[in-house]
Structures are given as C-alpha cells and as structure tokens.
Amino acid sequence: MMEFALASGIGAMTACGVYLLLRARSFDVILGxxxxxxxxxxxxxxxxxxxxxxxxxxxxxxxATLANYTDPLPQALVLTAxxxxxxxxxxxxxxxxxxxxxxxxxxxxxxEPGDGK
Amino acid sequence: xxxxxxxxxxxxxxxxxxxxxxxVEMVTITLMLLALNYLPPHSPVEPSRARRWRDGAIALAAGxxxxxxxxxxxxRPADTIAGELLARSLPEGYGSNxxxxxxxxxxxxxxxxxxxxFGIAGLVVHALLRRARLRPWEVMPxxxxxxxMPGVLTQLLFPMAxxxxxxxxxxxHNQPGGGxxxxxxxxxxxxxxxxxxxxxxxDSRLGFDYARCVGAGLLLAGAxxxxxxxxxxxxxxxxxxxxxLPLVGEVxxxxxxxxxxxxxxxxxxxxxxxxxxxxxxxxxxxxxxSHAK
Amino acid sequence: xxxxxILPILIPLMAGALILLVERRGLLPQRIVAWCSMLxxxxxxxxxxxxxxxxxxxxxxxxxxxxxxxxxLMVDRVNAxxxxxxxxxxxxxxxxAAGGWDRRALHFxxxxxxxxxxxxxxxxxxxxxxxxxxxxxxxxxxYGLMLSGGRGLRMRAGMHYVVFNIxxxxxxxxxxxxxxxxxxxxxxxxxxxxxxxxxxxxxxxIRAASGVLLVxxxxxxxxxxxxxxxxxxxxxxxxxxxALFTVMTKMGVYAVLRVYSLVFGQEAxxxxxxxxxxxxxxGVVTLVLASLGALAGRTLxxxxxxxxxxxxxxxxxxxxxxxxxxxxxxxxxxxxxTFVTAALFLIVDLIRRQxxxxxxxxxxxxxxxxxxxLGLMFxxxxxxxxxxxxxxxxxxxxxxxxxxxPAQVALVWTTVLVTSLMIVIxxxxxxxxxxxxxxxxxxxxxxxxxxxxxxxxxxLLLAVGVAMTVAAGPLLRYTQAAGAQVLAxxxxxxxxxxxxPKKREPSP
Numbered sequence: 022m023m024e025f026a027l028a029s030g031i032g033a034m035t036a037c038g039v040y041l042l043l044r045a046r047s048f049d050v051i052l053g054x055x056x057x058x059x060x061x062x063x064x065x066x067x068x069x070x071x072x073x074x075x076x077x078x079x080x081x082x083x084x085a086t087l088a089n090y091t092d093p094l095p096q097a098l099v100l101t102a103x104x105x106x107x108x109x110x111x112x113x114x115x116x117x118x119x120x121x122x123x124x125x126x127x128x129x130x131x132x133e134p135g136d137g138k
Numbered sequence: 139x140x141x142x143x144x145x146x147x148x149x150x151x152x153x154x155x156x157x158x159x160x161x162v163e164m165v166t167i168t169l170m171l172l173a174l175n176y177l178p179p180h181s182p183v184e185p186s187r188a189r190r191w192r193d194g195a196i197a198l199a200a201g202x203x204x205x206x207x208x209x210x211x212x213x214r215p216a217d218t219i220a221g222e223l224l225a226r227s228l229p230e231g232y233g234s235n236x237x238x239x240x241x242x243x244x245x246x247x248x249x250x251x252x253x254x255x256f257g258i259a260g261l262v263v264h265a266l267l268r269r270a271r272l273r274p275w276e277v278m279p280x281x282x283x284x285x286x287m288p289g290v291l292t293q294l295l296f297p298m299a300x301x302x303x304x305x306x307x308x309x310x311h312n313q314p315g316g317g318x319x320x321x322x323x324x325x326x327x328x329x330x331x332x333x334x335x336x337x338x339x340x341d342s343r344l345g346f347d348y349a350r351c352v353g354a355g356l357l358l359a360g361a362x363x364x365x366x367x368x369x370x371x372x373x374x375x376x377x378x379x380x381x382x383l384p385l386v387g388e389v390x391x392x393x394x395x396x397x398x399x400x401x402x403x404x405x406x407x408x409x410x411x412x413x414x415x416x417x418x419x420x421x422x423x424x425x426x427x428s429h430a431k
Numbered sequence: 432x433x434x435x436x437i438l439p440i441l442i443p444l445m446a447g448a449l450i451l452l453v454e455r456r457g458l459l460p461q462r463i464v465a466w467c468s469m470l471x472x473x474x475x476x477x478x479x480x481x482x483x484x485x486x487x488x489x490x491x492x493x494x495x496x497x498x499x500x501x502x503x504l505m506v507d508r509v510n511a512x513x514x515x516x517x518x519x520x521x522x523x524x525x526x527x528a529a530g531g532w533d534r535r536a537l538h539f540x541x542x543x544x545x546x547x548x549x550x551x552x553x554x555x556x557x558x559x560x561x562x563x564x565x566x567x568x569x570x571x572x573x574y575g576l577m578l579s580g581g582r583g584l585r586m587r588a589g590m591h592y593v594v595f596n597i598x599x600x601x602x603x604x605x606x607x608x609x610x611x612x613x614x615x616x617x618x619x620x621x622x623x624x625x626x627x628x629x630x631x632x633x634x635x636x637i638r639a640a641s642g643v644l645l646v647x648x649x650x651x652x653x654x655x656x657x658x659x660x661x662x663x664x665x666x667x668x669x670x671x672x673x674a675l676f677t678v679m680t681k682m683g684v685y686a687v688l689r690v691y692s693l694v695f696g697q698e699a700x701x702x703x704x705x706x707x708x709x710x711x712x713x714g715v716v717t718l719v720l721a722s723l724g725a726l727a728g729r730t731l732x733x734x735x736x737x738x739x740x741x742x743x744x745x746x747x748x749x750x751x752x753x754x755x756x757x758x759x760x761x762x763x764x765x766x767x768x769t770f771v772t773a774a775l776f777l778i779v780d781l782i783r784r785q786x787x788x789x790x791x792x793x794x795x796x797x798x799x800x801x802x803x804x805l806g807l808m809f810x811x812x813x814x815x816x817x818x819x820x821x822x823x824x825x826x827x828x829x830x831x832x833x834x835x836x837p838a839q840v841a842l843v844w845t846t847v848l849v850t851s852l853m854i855v856i857x858x859x860x861x862x863x864x865x866x867x868x869x870x871x872x873x874x875x876x877x878x879x880x881x882x883x884x885x886x887x888x889x890x891l892l893l894a895v896g897v898a899m900t901v902a903a904g905p906l907l908r909y910t911q912a913a914g915a916q917v918l919a920x921x922x923x924x925x926x927x928x929x930x931x932p933k934k935r936e937p938s939p
Contacts (some may be wrong), residue, residue: 032205353451
C-alpha cells in the first residue's frame, strides 16, 4: 500500500515536472527540473525498499542486518544526488539570469512565439 | 514541495537525508527568490491550446511510465550488498551512522566527485556574475533600509550557529550529521547576515576568499587520501587511531574525519560563493546614472 | 603498491585545487601549475598505455574495500587509449588558450584541470554510480568553460546545453535507481554477473532500465535523434574549449561501449548484446544526416560540428558490428577523429579571426592574412578527416571497411563510401570559398596574425594525426587487442572479483 502511494507520488511529480519543462519560460523550466529531481531522488530511495522506523544508525545490541535497519546505500546515493542537483540548479538559475539580461527575453529560445523568424 | 519530501524521508527512516533535503531546500528557495528579482513578472505570449494539450499528454505518459516502473521494482524482493555494508560499517569503518560511513569511507571517491561538482558550481556562478550588470525588475526607491535589531540578533546568533555546525560535523560518523550538513548549517546564518546587513558590511568584516576555501577543502580531502597512499595502501583507505589524551582519556579519531573536514570546507566555500554573488550583483551603469541625478 | 590507475584523476584534481589557491597571485603561477600537471598527466598516460598493453586488466580498489562494496577502477587497453588521447588534446587546448583566452575567462585553468579529472575518472571507473558522479563533474566544468568570459548568444546556447544535459542526468539517475533496485549492486562487473543470473520475470524491467541508460549515453554522444544540440553548442563555444568538447562526445560513445559490452554483453544471458542491434542502423542514419548537414553548412564551425557528429556515428557503426577487428578499427578511428576535428576547430577559429566581419559565414570575403599557413593546415586536416589517403582517416576507414562481416558489407560499405564523398565535397566547397574566392574590398584594418602558440597547438594536433599514420601498424595491433579484450567480459568479471584488498577482508 505504501509502495503504491509512493509510486503514484513519484509519477505525479514527474508529470508536473515534465509539463513545466515543456513550457518555454526559463523560470518554469527551472521549477520543472527541480520537481523532476525530487521525483528521481525518491525513486532511487525506493530502490532500497521501504521500511518505517529503522534508520541505518547502528544501535548497541541490535545485530547489524537488513532485518533491523533499512538499506543505507540508496540513502547515500540520494544524498550525493541532492548535492549535485542543487549545484546544477544554481548554475541553471544564473545562466538563465545572464541569458535573459543579455538577450532581452525570458523565453528559453529568446524568441517569443508571436515574433517573426 | 521540498518540505513534503523531507517529511517522507523522516518517515521512511532516513534522518540524514531529511536534514540535507531541508537545508538544500532553504538555500534553493533563497536562490530562486533572488533570481525572480531579475526575471520578468509576466509570462511571454501563451502558447496555443493544442500545444498545451500535447505537452500535457507527454507529461502524463512520462509520469505513468515512471510510476509503473517504480511500483514494479518496489514490489520485487531485493538481494543487495547492503547486508554486508551494515555488517562491516562499525568494525572496519569505525562509525555507526552507516550512511555517513558509506559517504566518507566505502564510497569516498563519489563524495570527492560530489564536492568537486559543488565547488565548480560556485566557481561558475562567480565567473558568470562577477562582472555582470543585471537590471532588477523593480527597484525600490531610496536607499536600502538599515535594520539594526535583526542585524544585532544575527550577529549574536552567528557564534551559536558555528557551535551547532561543529557539533553536527563531529558527531556525523556515529549519529545523523556530517560534513555536508555542517557546512550548510554554517553558510545559512552567514547568508542571513548578507541579507540583513548588506554584502559590503559583511565582506569588510569577514574578508574570506571563498574560492580559496573551495581549493583548500579539495586539497585537504585529497591529502587525506594521499596519506594512505604514502603508507602503501590504495587511495582513500581510512585509518583509525585512539590517542590517549591526558585529561580527556581515549579519543577515537578516524582519518575519514579529516576527509569530512575537506567536505565541510568545500560546501561552505561553494555555497558562500553562490549566495554572496547573488547578493552582490551590480545594476547597469545607466541605472546608476539615473539614480545619481 | 602500484598507484598508477588513480593518478590520472588525482593529478588534475589536486592541480585544480592548487590553482584556486594561487589565483590571487596572477596568471603566471596558474599557468605554471597547469603545465606541470599537464606534463605529469602525459607521462602517466604513457605509462598507463604501456602497462595496459602487457595484457590483462589492472584493478585498483579505492579505499581498499572489495570491489562489490566500494569503488574499483579498471584499466584496460581501451581506457588507457582514451586517457592518452585526452591528455594530448588537453595539451593542445592549453597551448591555444595561452594565446589570451585564459586571461579573459575567469577560473579557466582551475576549470580545465577539474574537467580533466572528471574525464579521466569517467574513463577509469568500474562503478556505475561513480560514472554518473564523474559525468557531472565534467559536465559542470564544461558549463563553466563554455560560459566564462562569454555573453549574448553564447549564453543562450549555453542555457540549451545546460538544460539538455540536466534532463539527461535525470534519466541517468532514474536508470541507476532501477538497476540498483533490480540487481542490488553498482559495480559493473558484479552487475554483469547478476544480470546474467536474473530471474525471467525481472528481465523485462532490467531491459527497460538499460534502455533508459542507452538513451542517456546516446544523447551525450549525439546519436539520432538526439544530436540537434551539438551544432548550436559547438558553434558558439570558445575555440580552446571546443577542442576539448570533441572528446566529450566520444565519452558518450565510450560509455556505451563499456556498459553494453561488460554489463549487457556476452555474459548477460537473455539480454546479451541487445543494444547493438539498434545502434548499428541508428549509426548509419546519423552518419548520412550528419554528412548532409556538413554539405549544407552555412558557417565554418557548423560544418565542423557536423563532422564531429559524423565521426561519432561512424564509431557506433564500428562498435555495432561486434567483432574484434571492427571494434579495433573503431578505436583507431576514435583517436584519429578526435585529434583532427579538434585541429579543425582551432584552425577554423584562426580563419574566422582573419576574416573580420564575415567571421565564419561561408560567403565571399576579402583576402585573408596568413592565408598560406592557414590554408596548408586546413588542407592537411581536411584530407585527414575526409578519409583520403595517405593520412590517418584513410587508414581508419580502410580498417573499418576491411573488418565488416559479409552480412553487412552492402549497407556499411555504401554508407561509409558515399558519406566520405559527401564530406570531401563539403570540405572542398568550404576550402575554395574561404581561400580562393576572395575579392578585394575597400581598405580596412588588418587583423592580428595568429599567435605562435595558437599555431603551435594546431600543428601539435596535426602532427599527432600524422604520427598515427606513421605508427599505424603497432597502433592497429593495439586496438585490435583492445577490441578482443572488450568483447570478452568474462575476463573482466573474473579479474575484478578476484582482486583482494591489501589489508581488509575480501568479500565472500
């Protein structure tokens, strides 16, 4: 049941992210990429199979097996992915700002659809 | 949105992730707010309805596809290497926060690459914004406000933030925490200072060269790895000593902590590069002249 | 303890960090550190090639953890060749930038070193997530190099490039998540084993995940239909930087070769080699389209960009044939095409500067300064890239055509020969337009002649191409052996799993 909820959540975020990405305005593209990165992080995280209340911090007395703790590796991967995604977002935002300022338009192609060629 | 994701992480047994997501969320929102200042408030010409339907269809297809794949994967049993990682984390990695042990020991090369990405992002933002002159969408008339009360508060808070940051760093190997979280926890109050007091005030008092911070952090992380090469083991092999200090007693120290310190420096330097650059953008020369009149 | 495999990553990483510390002191200290790092890398690359040629796989366990738990580096003939190619290319790029670009672009030297660290890391790693991380390192460094010191239309092209690559990286993560969820490991050799042993109901899901991964790599390698980003980006990047970009395209092709011959290669049971059946026709179509693009090019840089796409497509054809000889020919062609297209970009930049306002549009212009020198270099490069005798392009294409199995002879021979003809026509058109059809206009200011370092960079790349021709025998033998090695993944799997850590317990 939990799996279904998470899977649909991921799917919904992906759909919103892709839709925003296909909009032409720079800011929408950035928002779309952020949503997609959340969805992707949750996807990697779910590769470890879901478990409630078993953080992978070893306690005294509990044997260190997968029965007592959840899979730590996807968590490490997601952490790396969050950091990298943040770095990319920062660069994208700044490039969008410069591009807008240099080219005078917020449209990703710097040409409004109403303009001629 | 990011807060919701954080809560999901907390519920599903991932405290380190929740903390990191929260902090990154804060910084991302700040960045977006600053960026919105320079991007126009109204949309360009709306695309046609046919195009919007097409985009919606593509989006729905993508979402459904991903959902199906994820659900299919989650419902299958897993046979992963995680069991072995959990078993070897404390005896050989000397840490009980297994996620942190993976990040700074088992897969330290990944983390080295990750901080390189973070540092490079800071450099790129610095290079793009250093001499740029961008026109803000709306300029508030008059001189910027001085905010004495919040200013004093943030100055008082800063040493506390430093202490919390160091605490999170030191305990990272055994409890949720670690270099990345600690670096962000230090950067955020400093960012507050920039926002409230203005970048010139803060720069003149702290005078850090953040690019050098990034370089120093990378060198420290690399040096930790090279140290093990000197001793005949592969790059980034972790070591462990327990010196007996006179009053304190036995202090367990791992070389992974030095690596984490490198991570800390790079994260701090990188985020400050990004955030301080955003704060210090100069208006175009035409604006300045018209204001001066 | 032989630390050779980690050095190509470590040297530029530390050099980049050091450069950040000395940036305050001016350009000269940065250049000194950069050149020391470059020379060290050339030396290490040569050692790596020599060591790889002795046969067998070199496995290096980072952190001294067994390969399935930690990250392992693998060195075979293929990635030793890639490391060497990149080192030579980077030397030329550094030389060219010394002509003035490194003063204008902030953080140029640091970014260049970090880009090299990312490239070498991606070549040498044996772990799929580590591949992702190093991809990101090299991508973000490339954003910096492309955009630093730029403005206007370069920013717009930069925005497209950045967004496109972030989308590809998102797909990469999705594929990684699915693959880890299905196979339970990230090490490529270990994954190969588990994919081969996968239960029948899991095969479809694993195939879907590997399909997503294939899309990612093909997007980076500019294969149909994902190549439209390349001409725009490469036409607008600074010259010293775009020379390095040519090897980044080959990075995508290398990733396909590595992942789809090791993880999804002969040992993969039901999934064995499924990708190559798609890649061969896709390569053929891309090659034709790229040659048409080169014929129709309206700018110099645009034409060369299409040549880059064409060379990547040829590589997909070569690797798609899946015989040792074909893969070997492909590897030789990979090195050759990287050097010659990079040289062309640099030469075209010099030409562009000489033509004043016409820049690199293919229109009639006033006669150029230094026409003889540039014309000669252009001629050598064009002959090489089109595959005309006697230069390396001819040898590469000949080796490829000779290696085609009888079943595909008709398709591959026709495609390669016809597209070569098209490229010859395209280049002669460009050459005559630029060098011969010049009319004298009213007097205008004489442009600055090319600097000696810039010419030196072009000459270096062309000289390497000529050296590849002269040393073709031993080189082809090396690449053939590389091809045979790559097509036998069971050796990799065995070698990686049997390498034991120095002081830690091996994995059961």
